Amino acid sequence: MAGPGVPLRVVSYNIHSQRDDTTALAGVVRAAEPDVVIIQEGPRRFRWRQKCASLADSFGLVVAAGGLPALGNLLLVSLRVRVLATRCRRYPLTPGRHLRGAAYAECLVGGARFLLAGSHLSTDPAERPAQAAAFKRELAAATLPVVAGVDLNEGPDGSAWRTVAEGLTDAAVAADRADRHTFPCADPRRRIDAVFVDRRIGVVDYDVVDTPRTRRASDHFPILVDLSLPAAG
Template structure:
């Protein structure tokens, strides 16, 4: 059931470093958060990616909604509370000699609310990153429901790619007065390059960058944990 003002949704956005670190700690971190959705960057994208994605989702207590290889490692996972009604993947134009990048989208419903979940991971190259941000923004603008997008932007809030993606959306960290919380790296936190942006109709209730001994073992990025209230659609 919805609460006064909207339907609650708990979101984790997490670059899991291709599961190169402590995978038991990774699973424990996500399970402890009890999310409704997890937006994964650097998820399985190569050989046996479907099986690996399903195994990852199961370790979190979730199911695969969208992404994986078609979205170049961007993976959307949901609890059974969330109904997924449509999915799509986006690949950004390839710059020769660089890594392929893309985005995953899932149109979802939960307890009388609808929303479009999206996830992406932009390039480390500034020029390429800006072009990818424009492509991602076009994908977000095509969404049919209120958008919430989690991304590793590989730049901070003062960068042009960040500004492109954020345009017209709410930065959850700013809304929660927590923009000073750094997300990268776990070994030496100096930058906020991982973000969750939401449609202005979505209320940001709480925001956290989870910094614990477990998260420092689980990945090279800290997870972003956000509680939202979604507008009901009747």
């Protein structure tokens, strides 16, 4: 018989390429005390490894996967989380006007294994469906329970959103908080960022963190989710 679930605190956050108040950004993430952080628009250019490490250090975390190989998608973890394997993807396969990618990390925490994934889809509606399908193929092929953070650049009524969400739990909906908008901070009116999880994972709590500090830190609000992972055994 399986034991009680293993808690996991997740932040998913488009950090606007660190173009805003980086001190506020670090304070936002540290205050959340996450186990894992899924970053969109992280370092992806010159000296990206050093910049990713510096960003992780400012949060009190370490780099798991991502950066340039994932075109700015970045996965960070606390020392509570053991990273077992990582991979990065870029899509579309041929260079396009809006190159995007994804980062993946197989992780272990408290005896529970899971796949952590992050992606950022194009602002171009003509490009998003193929990118969503590529991301979804990776998620659907996973044998581990999936925890995915995504900036979809469209709302729940969009086809790309529906592609990614199929068969997964939308954490906002599960917590009855789908009315919480994530973008833009100056005038929040859209929910274009989401955390999707395997149906074996329980959603304990969900919040879009709207504070004076988060309004200074990025043009997106961070999503904070408490999960209960299925324990091994």
